[in-house]
Amino acid sequence: MDTPQAPRPRFDLRPFRALRLANSYVGDPASHRIFARPYRSVPGRLREWRRRRHLTVDPDPAMYVHEYTSAGVTIRGLVALVDLPTSASRIFAHEGVQEVQVQQLADRMHEMTLNPAPILLMHRGSPSVRAVLDETTLGEPQLVYTDPSDQLQRIWRITEPATVDLLRSELAETHAVIADGHHRYAAAQRLQRNEPGTGWDQTLVMLIDQADTPLQLCAIHRTIPRLSLATIAEIAAVDGDQFHTHRSSHQALAKLEHALVLHDGQDWATLAPGTVPPMLITWLHETLIPHWDVDVTRLVFHHSASEAIARAGQGVSVLLPAPTFDQVDHSALSGHLLPQKATSFQPKPHLGVLMRDLNDE
Numbered sequence: 001m002d003t004p005q006a007p008r009p010r011f012d013l014r015p016f017r018a019l020r021l022a023n024s025y026v027g028d029p030a031s032h033r034i035f036a037r038p039y040r041s042v043p044g045r046l047r048e049w050r051r052r053r054h055l056t057v058d059p060d061p062a063m064y065v066h067e068y069t070s071a072g073v074t075i076r077g078l079v080a081l082v083d084l085p086t087s088a089s090r091i092f093a094h095e096g097v098q099e100v101q102v103q104q105l106a107d108r109m110h111e112m113t114l115n116p117a118p119i120l121l122m123h124r125g126s127p128s129v130r131a132v133l134d135e136t137t138l139g140e141p142q143l144v145y146t147d148p149s150d151q152l153q154r155i156w157r158i159t160e161p162a163t164v165d166l167l168r169s170e171l172a173e174t175h176a177v178i179a180d181g182h183h184r185y186a187a188a189q190r191l192q193r194n195e196p197g198t199g200w201d202q203t204l205v206m207l208i209d210q211a212d213t214p215l216q217l218c219a220i221h222r223t224i225p226r227l228s229l230a231t232i233a234e235i236a237a238v239d240g241d242q243f244h245t246h247r248s249s250h251q252a253l254a255k256l257e258h259a260l261v262l263h264d265g266q267d268w269a270t271l272a273p274g275t276v277p278p279m280l281i282t283w284l285h286e287t288l289i290p291h292w293d294v295d296v297t298r299l300v301f302h303h304s305a306s307e308a309i310a311r312a313g314q315g316v317s318v319l320l321p322a323p324t325f326d327q328v329d330h331s332a333l334s335g336h337l338l339p340q341k342a343t344s345f346q347p348k349p350h351l352g353v354l355m356r357d358l359n360d361e
Contacts, residue, residue: 015061021352027149070347081202092332105187115204119181125209221308265313
């Protein structure tokens with residue numbers, strides 16, 4: 001008996017019919033109520049919002065060039081469905097995920113029958129693909145507006161079969177790294193395994209060329225309750241690490257590219273490894289936190305240094321340098337996952353610009 005052959009691994013993008021929030025609702029926190037609990041009621045809310053014309057769905061499938069600008073930074077990406085069975089070996093995570101959160105997201109997505117936002121993927125694009133996007137964006141966008149949160153949105157639809165086929169062919173050998181949406185991607189994979197041959201075989205992504213309009217990589221800092229600089233200094237002396245106190249924040253922060261910057265609300269210090277680790281974030285989680293006997297569930301995460309410094313009096317704030325794209329890319333391709341919340345990619349597109357309702361297919 002013949003057995004079906006597994007599809008050849010390739011990065012396989014496909015057109016879809018985009019579901020879009022009305023311009024005045026994109027980026028508005030109030031619009032998030034459409035996706036709120038109970039999730040099983042979301043399809044009904046979507047139908048009601050469509051009736052009231054707060055939501056529209058495009059009549060025909062397309063690939064979309066989405067260009068958005070936040071605080072002077074412009075990002076351009078190709079938004080489409082990615083076929084999970086054929087593309088899984090070409091999409092790489094760089095951070096770990098929490099199993100409980102993955103299951104919760106899978107349940108939520110299944111009840112909503114919705115991809116409410118694209119998973120952000122980054123790669124180094126080829127000149128040929130960049131040329132297609134350049135030519136596309138020379139024309140007038142089908143949609144242009146500034147949303148209520150001051151993010152400028154521009155959308156171009158790609159429907160010409162020859163152009164769609166060219167993009168699919170040129171991107172087939174792509175390897176893409178997840179920038180944002182690790183838990184959503186893991187949830188999408190779970191739904192695909194549970195319901196193969198359905199719409200869950202695909203999920204919504206935005207592919208961003210880091211050599212064209214790069215996402216900015218930012219660090220996510222930590223505050224560690226019930227830890228003192230004295231304890232860190234004692235353990236550093238035993239481990240052979242370099243612990244130094246500093247008279248000012250300026251002196252300490254000047255070392256940030258090569259050392260962890262520590263602040264307890266009063267004093268400043270830096271900590272550098274005796275031997276060079278792969279990345280400081282890896283060294284922190286795989287070596288230091290176990291040596292400090294810290295419960296990782298008690299870590300507090302901060303997307304800005306100022307926020308972390310403000311919380312320093314409750315323990316020790318650990319400021320980290322932002323990783324580079326090459327570091328993240330190498331980590332992903334090597335299979336060595338970084339700790340959760342190792343990176344923050346900015347700016348992200350606002351919710352509602354381009355979504356996908358499985359009931360439209």
